[in-house]
Amino acid sequence: MTQGGDWQQDLLRELANGSPDSAPPPSRPDASDAIPGAPVRTGAAADAEPGAESLPAAPLVPRPSHDPRVAAAPESVPTVDPRLAIALGRPQHGDSVARRTSRSLRKLTASAGGDVAEQTRLAQEVQQPVSTGRVIAVTSIRGGVGKSTVSALLGRTFNHYRHDPVLALEADTALGTLPVRMGAESVRWSCGDLARILTPAMQLTDVTGYLVPVADGGWLLPAGQGRVGAPLDVRTYRTVTLALRRYFAVTVVDCESLPGEVARTAMDTAHARVVVAPMTAEGVNGTRQVLDWLAQLPHSALATTVVALSAASPDTTLDAKTAAAHLREPGVPVVLLPYDPHLAQGGPIHTAMLGQATRTAAVRLAAEAMRHAVRMR
Ligand SMILES: Nc1ncnc2c1ncn2[C@@H]1O[C@H](COP(=O)(O)OP(=O)(O)O)[C@@H](O)[C@H]1O
């Protein structure tokens, strides 16, 4: 471990001493002065509260009910209307049965030495220690090209390989889909709420009480509660990302499309950027213009940018090699995200159902983003 070791060890120790399952602590009936749904310490810390003077003082969540800035705890809202959720259908596999079978056979018969070496190298890049929290912003030139899908894949990949806290943050002022893609069944606290609540005295266990725990590990902070209105503004975005960077080794931000103001701020202030390009001539062309804009930003923005070239349709005819070469010209790495039937069907992403090529692309993208993010001070 580098100099980042202590910082991460402290966080992990704190996490281990806090709620054991990382889930937001349920409201306790005896916490009568806490507003419903506000995080309340559980376990050892909670039991210690009555006789607190004899124990080391653990900073508690400032009770939002005492804070004039916070009127009431938001209601928990389902991410998908239950009447629709039952119509989701069974998750499809990203690879066909034939492909899955031949892969299993190959694994049994051939030595996959080269593959293993490459995977180990990528895993090491994803696992790089960090001295301060890194923010990776994901955006694109328009909606529907795969920002939330890529953000969810990155969040899951970082979480799978890293042992320090990872956050997926939704900063989409439109009705975003990150909570659904991350498998969250309901959302409550949003970026706007946390911007009012977060204080420097809070510990990681206090903060995670306001976040949605992701099934595979890690946390999620939605932009809102899936209603039209109350857009996220630049000030809220800056407040929340700056405050949360203290607690999370990696924050993946699912931004709105460019040239939205929040997206531009996120791109400008992140440690690394991922621009998702759709696999169409106009999509690649527009993304190239974004790259040229990034080249003009200070802080060598282009030097810390990665492109995810996403084939979100099985009907793309654009030659992937030519498209990638066009995007690589300004000097950015391009990772091809193949068409994956599991991703195409929408709904929660199940890592085990992804095609092998998609999984490899996700790790490659995470490795590239991390390699760039650690470079920035
Ligand atoms: N690699 C992919 N393979 C197949 N379908 C994809 C892929 N990436 C995205 N999609 C499809 O595109 C839709 C929109 O993606 P999404 O991530 O929500 O876009 P955005 O966040 O940019 O609006 C997804 O619901 C999914 O159906």
Ligand SMILES: [Mg+2]
């Ligand atoms: Mg989205």
